Amino acid sequence: MELTAAQRQQILHLAKDIPTLWHASSTTNQERKEILGLLVKQVAITPIDAPERSTRIQILWHTGVTSILYALRPTTGQRFQTPNEVIQLIEELAPGRTDTEIALELNQRGLVSGTGRAFTKKSIAWIRWKFGIEKPLSDPIVAKSGVSPEGYYSTSALASLLGVGIHTIYYWRDKGIIQAFQETERSPWWYIVTPEVLDTLREKICRVPVKPK
Missing domain, CATH: 1.10.10 (Arc Repressor Mutant, subunit A)
Known part of the structure; x- marks a missing residue:
């Protein structure tokens, strides 16, 4: 069925508002498909291998106008390749x-x-x-050494350095007093230790009251 001149004019008038309607957050994907159905009459896709791999896309609009686009195609091995x-x-x-x-x-x-x-x-x-x-810090040999090349301390190494139990280190970590991280969910905890952090932790140790014997 051919469109009348009046219908073509209506479509052209509506086309001016399509970009706004298309990008509106309230427009659903289903509605976008319906918009394309109203505008596009037919699409022809032709693969081209020379002079370079591409796809020729020919769009026949309901107004009778034809648009031709070209899109590059990835070569074998390039598809889904991590940049x-x-x-x-x-x-x-x-x-x-x-x-x-x-x-x-x-x-x-x-x-x-x-x-x-x-x-x-x-x-x-x-x-x-x-x-x-x-992940270097997940290496068991590095973890066993207690101190990484970057200067991070393991739980036991930091506890030994400060002369406290590992549960004290856990407490400080949970309270956010000292920053710690894991490279993976099952890898060891590593603690970010700077001179300022060490001073803070040693002050906390000194403030702990000594129980009388």
Whole structure:
């Protein structure tokens, strides 16, 4: 059924408000599909391999106008590939950060995964496994040494340094008196110790009353 001149004019008039309607937060995805159905009569997609891999998209609008667009297609092996920028950044952020914290940092920078999605704890763990990005502080040998190359202390090492029990260290950690982190859910706790932190903790130890014998 061919559109009348009046109907074409109505469609052209409505088209002026479509961008606003399309981007409105109140417009649902189903409504956007209905909008496309009202505007687009037919779509023809043709793959092209030369001179470069692309897709020719021919759109026939209900007004009778035809639009032709071209979109590049990824070559074999490039589809869903994790961007190099993301891999390098994860390598930089891995030491001393959880996968959740790494995902949050990447999302805040506006980066996306190879599938175009936001990062999660599981996606970061998968990327680290695929590209062999280790978490140094999760190494049992490093954890056993008590002090990491970055200057972080394990629970037992910090307790030994201050001459207190490990439960005192746990108490300070839970109260937020000293900052601590885990690289993974099952890895050891590491404590961020600076000279100022040590002074604060030693003052707390000195203020603890000594029980008379």
